[in-house]
Amino acid sequence: MIFLIIGNYLVAQNLNVVKEPEVFPDQPRREIRMPQLEGYVIIKGDFHLHTVFSDGSVWPTVRVQEAWRDGLDAIAISDHVEYRPKREFLSGSLNQVHQIALPEAEKYGIILVKSAEITRRMPPGHLNALFLNDIDELDTESWQEALEAARKQGAFIFWNHPGWQAQQPDTCIWFDEHEKLMKQDLIHGVEVYNFDEWYPVALNWCREKNLAFIANSDIHEPVPYMPGYSNYFRPMTLVIAREKTEQAMKEAMFNRQTVAFFAGKLAGPQLWLEKMFYASVGVGKPFNIKPDGSASITLSNLTDIPITLKNDQGKTFQLEALSAVVIPVANLSQPTELPFIITNFFTGTEENLRVNLQLNMP
């Protein structure tokens, strides 16, 4: 035995084995605070992930563990149907991937959506099909057949990284093929953000064509090696559903009740951004009231979504996650609304959410 004094502790140490350096939490999860929307839950999902079964570098169970740690509720592992560079070592049906990961998902209570990536030349490029039964049926000659096979299984289908330079070197074009697919109900959403890039033009597509706003990591390596991982949450799709089940999530996605959350920004339909904004921001009572009617108010943000407000004089207030700012009010006796543009909440390519904060009179 060794006896040590550490601080005011007398310590008797076991010389056979000593755990270092302290009790670690068993599988810690970082919860992501979302606003509470009356009647809804916000499901945090990443619907584009790869494993060693296609061109990723981790075993399927790792994707579940990472989702738990990162505070996600749902994932889709979407290995490439047509591109499997490790086939020499790992062959057989892609249905195996879901089977391997499922017990881990059940262990952590993560919704695991059976999925695959249809991987073709542009157009139409790469598309993810979610909520599948049998991935093998998507291994067809033509992409048209593959998408129809997916749809037949009830799949929710979205177009991945539409502006990816390897497939769209200079621009980010909506091809006639996509228009046709959309009319055939074979595209329901678009990734407006993928891995480390976003596609501003795609925001107007979602807005004008009524497609779901999607953001995903498309991660191939272990998640902590993503660029920006230590500064931001992993990109994710927020699904605004009636309850936290696979079925409710699927319905919400088909209803376009999704918001893309990436690199400190939100992009989605006006309706949902507005609800999320008002449920996120607390408005304090005016204080520091001066004879001329000017005063201050505190805005607080108890969610993990940062909010950048610009007032009508063009001044910007950065309301970080879990923080507060004091903002000036010119005159309390004026109409008691303060208009702001929320410059990190996007409803379209060049459109931001506009809000009017109600003053909470003293």
Place this chain on the structure above:
Amino acid sequence: MIFLIIGNYLVAQNLNVVKEPEVFPDQPRREIRMPQLEGYVIIKGDFHLHTVFSDGSVWPTVRVQEAWRDGLDAIAISDHVEYRPKREFLSGSLNQVHQIALPEAEKYGIILVKSAEITRRMPPGHLNALFLNDIDELDTESWQEALEAARKQGAFIFWNHPGWQAQQPDTCIWFDEHEKLMKQDLIHGVEVYNFDEWYPVALNWCREKNLAFIANSDIHEPVPYMPGYSNYFRPMTLVIAREKTEQAMKEAMFNRQTVAFFAGKLAGPQLWLEKMFYASVGVGKPFNIKPDGSASITLSNLTDIPITLKNDQGKTFQLEALSAVVIPVANLSQPTELPFIITNFFTGTEENLRVNLQLNMP
């Protein structure tokens, strides 16, 4: 003009003056998430602070700015009445301190309590008097007179750092003088934590003598130089009040509705720790249910108070701030309560809060 390409941005830079490195938030505040208690607000206070007017090293306004940044709602600047080593440079009434800091407090909406530290030999040692009108009246010959003068002004009085080694070298004794003061209604609380140390025996004093549990920073330097500042929040006293006003806070303190929060621990009355626990922990539905009735549940913590749970097999689960853990349930058909000891919530010197988590049946 210099034109640069940064990422995909074409940048035209003003050569006269360039702000580095980005737009910084204007006076950022770090909000501290507390549980929501029905009918109450939790006021976060630090009631023991020094400035250049006694033996501190910052101007009074700094204490207000620091409180804002650190997420506090209320402070007491409590310079020593009898010990003013910078008197050669800074003399005059200690009432000046409050006067200097008040406009800054009004600017940020911080409750600033006029206060002072009565600084005497042990017994009775050092005591803080809060909610004063005139500090000069406390500058008396005897400590008895000073305390009576404070009480006459309606002060809430607590004993500071009772186990401070300079005054109690080996032990932490409750002197007869304290007993007498308590009976005269001249002590209402005890600092169970001060700066970087706590006094376990003092927890039983508070519990048995019905005194308020108090934790403070007693900071003399700028706050970021406190030991442990980057790992923990500053020590603070949580006052559970009807509303966030000085008056409501004072009433709550006289009612002993306080909880000490320090170094990842809570210490306070059973009633309030229990309310805080149940309002902090979310219990998910059982999942991963096995034929033998065993299952898992997720506990989540959406507050900034870490929670360490020990179950009846002695296994410990660390539920960090803003995180979740999965815990096992032996048998869902058994009585649907899970007993835990909360080893970082103290109701007495050697007593921890005990709770029974209600299972949320599927």
Place this chain on the structure above:
Amino acid sequence: MIFLIIGNYLVAQNLNVVKEPEVFPDQPRREIRMPQLEGYVIIKGDFHLHTVFSDGSVWPTVRVQEAWRDGLDAIAISDHVEYRPKREFLSGSLNQVHQIALPEAEKYGIILVKSAEITRRMPPGHLNALFLNDIDELDTESWQEALEAARKQGAFIFWNHPGWQAQQPDTCIWFDEHEKLMKQDLIHGVEVYNFDEWYPVALNWCREKNLAFIANSDIHEPVPYMPGYSNYFRPMTLVIAREKTEQAMKEAMFNRQTVAFFAGKLAGPQLWLEKMFYASVGVGKPFNIKPDGSASITLSNLTDIPITLKNDQGKTFQLEALSAVVIPVANLSQPTELPFIITNFFTGTEENLRVNLQLNMP
């Protein structure tokens, strides 16, 4: 006594007083790694600081403690001669400031330079005078007299924040008055960086007029509240001196042997930037050599100065502090030099350091 099991430790806890949470270093200092220059030491200085004696908010000793913690070797406390808003509380000679801080400086081995800020309308604006004997003599009617009084005491004088918007709203102009002062040997350097902004045009002034490149914090509040403090070191002036003494530092400053280090950038004379670059970057042996002569090399940086290299194809490599990158070599049989522009090392307003890395043949 309480006995606890923490990990594999049996712990007997003193109930009177417990230090939290662990042994803290006594006044920790964060060393800043600088390159080793043959025959020189690099003195890290911040020569523009305020205290409660003018418009700052901390006691003079705090500036010394902060310098120690932040890894600095030398400071100048430079309170405003003409602007003392707390004069009602703190009056008397500014020479007192040096006297108060000196014992603390001796305790930590920090070089404390007696200094003051001459604070006038533009032109000539604000100027710092370092290495003074008697600050009171600078309290004159005209700025010309003040500067001459400083120079008579042997002062090193530099122009502060030349592009500060309050004094130069739209531009950053070198006035005739500055030209005249320079010719009278009454200006020896210019702050190219102050607090949170830099003045690109001032880099050419230093380069063309042979003035010292200076960067300072100009901090009024406690240093940790500077914008960007958690991302960058405090802005500082690197003085390249024969030894770490006040005398050697003064000589080096008059010889213009200074480099400004701010927000991840260096600005200074070509000669010194070049020496610093080559002493910072380690070049590994070529490896991964292919039949066509292409290969890889590792560049490593064991200093705290980040380095951004752009090669002749325009590709950028970010060589962070204390890190390494692999860079490609097109053909090992070609002339064995690799040219780079160091885009964060500035020798002038629009000029960056250019280097040729010697290959270390296998």
Place this chain on the structure above:
Amino acid sequence: MIFLIIGNYLVAQNLNVVKEPEVFPDQPRREIRMPQLEGYVIIKGDFHLHTVFSDGSVWPTVRVQEAWRDGLDAIAISDHVEYRPKREFLSGSLNQVHQIALPEAEKYGIILVKSAEITRRMPPGHLNALFLNDIDELDTESWQEALEAARKQGAFIFWNHPGWQAQQPDTCIWFDEHEKLMKQDLIHGVEVYNFDEWYPVALNWCREKNLAFIANSDIHEPVPYMPGYSNYFRPMTLVIAREKTEQAMKEAMFNRQTVAFFAGKLAGPQLWLEKMFYASVGVGKPFNIKPDGSASITLSNLTDIPITLKNDQGKTFQLEALSAVVIPVANLSQPTELPFIITNFFTGTEENLRVNLQLNMP
């Protein structure tokens, strides 16, 4: 095009694709600063790693990329010969693992040692064999044969996690079988640290039986998910070699020129710990000299190895990586040596390095 003003930048944004959030370093590596030992290089190695080919969860190339990022120079991927739970998916020779990872190792200049883990019941438990040619030959009936096959290939063999609770529930015993193996030259080192635990008794084994001190991660998951990864470097074995090549490293290991580095501690032979200590600590000139001969000196540490010094009065000084502390000297006219025990440098189970710091007289 969108035009934005960000700070003082006028920004023209490409709406097709925008990279977020900034230029990221291409494969950043975190260099670990080691002391410079005259005539030697310190090779940082982790010689116990798993992949999907046994019970790990990542592809072999990931282990190389992680080594690069974590500042290592050498690794051994040591999948279990006898335990391959994913054999249903991944079968065939373990020699494939080395073949898959080698091109990645060449790309980054990482020394990749062909290795395997011989995985048997206790005694002798699990042993790693490094520097193999053909792993298949180790797949034998008896462990004696397996170890002899390894040795025939010139392997360096060490015993893994000797106090692992699954194999040594209460104690950490050196069995007769180990004694015999050692005499047959079939064990050359012992893991004194594995994953998150260390075995103090094993330090005396290494010291008394002349075995190499080894520390490894034994990681199965992606490395960032190791406990303590954000607080400490990954555990590693420092090999003190003549040059950074596989051959020189192998010779050094057979010469027992290794030091285990784990959880802020070093364990190794007195000789090498001493050399590392003196090459790590800089001793400044005495300053703050008082009439009674007392003074202060600064100790600085420019390496990434923290150092805890205890002086002969029992006072402890924590000299963190890349930092400095001021320590008192009682009397400069006394013998100018300061004795210290280095409480985090272990030469045996209960023995720490003792040093005498030479004063650097003024």
